[in-house]
Amino acid sequence: MNASRPDLVPDASLERDDMEALQREIAAAAAFEDDLEFDPAVLGDPLAASSSADDPPIVAGVDQSFLTNDAGDQDRALSAVVAMQGGEVIERVHAVTPLEIPYIPGLLSFREGAPILDALEELSVDPDLCLFDGSGRIHFRQAGIATHMGVVLDVPSIGVAKSLLCGSPREDVENLPEGRRVGIEANSRVDVADGTLLGYAVQTRQYDSPNRYINPLYVSPGHRVGPETAADVALALSTSYKLPEPVRLADSYADEAKRGLGE
DNA sequence: GCGACAG
């Protein structure tokens, strides 16, 4: 798949102010509501899937691992994509791309965006939905990596983060029961009216009982997906583990492919 | 100045 908006591709050589300006543009171009070409209910309901006349939707998970040079610096990213359809992996691709800038909170897409786009170019199928490791709308300028990639590619996208970048949970998110979600709303650190719903803390898995618990995922709309659907999808795809299956598999594939380069 | 900060 290729960029629909090459003009919005993240450019790591920009000044910080220009990066932030581009993010405001991304946010303005983003749709934080459902605009999918399939019924997201089929992702969790095999009955709905089998009764549908269409092929099941293709969902891609994307994640990165990093390669170090002789000096010990992270100089390249290995971006991995796992495409799934009806619960089966149908394609895996990856690309190794030089890194231009370090990790800066709020500017992640300028570090990892190019590697991700390189990997997605290798994909022969075209996904109906992409899941990224990181935030979507839960971002200072409402333009996390899932939103940036979604807008550039014009593909429905969702951000799946393991920790919260900004915003405020509407309730305590400690030790939530499996299946529960708690809204994350904008606060003064976010470029939108206070109280705006940015996404959800989603408890995809939880221990049955005792003295330890799993932290929730922070799920937010990237592009063309609303917050409710984003949370529904995360729950539907997190069948065996905390992470949605396409993301979990991309995560391990990123490590597997990296190891395949070494030894 | 202080605190917060995806991967």
Add this chain to the structure above:
DNA sequence: ATCTTGTCGC
């Protein structure tokens, strides 16, 4: 993100 064995608990 990454460096990494054993270990606690069901």
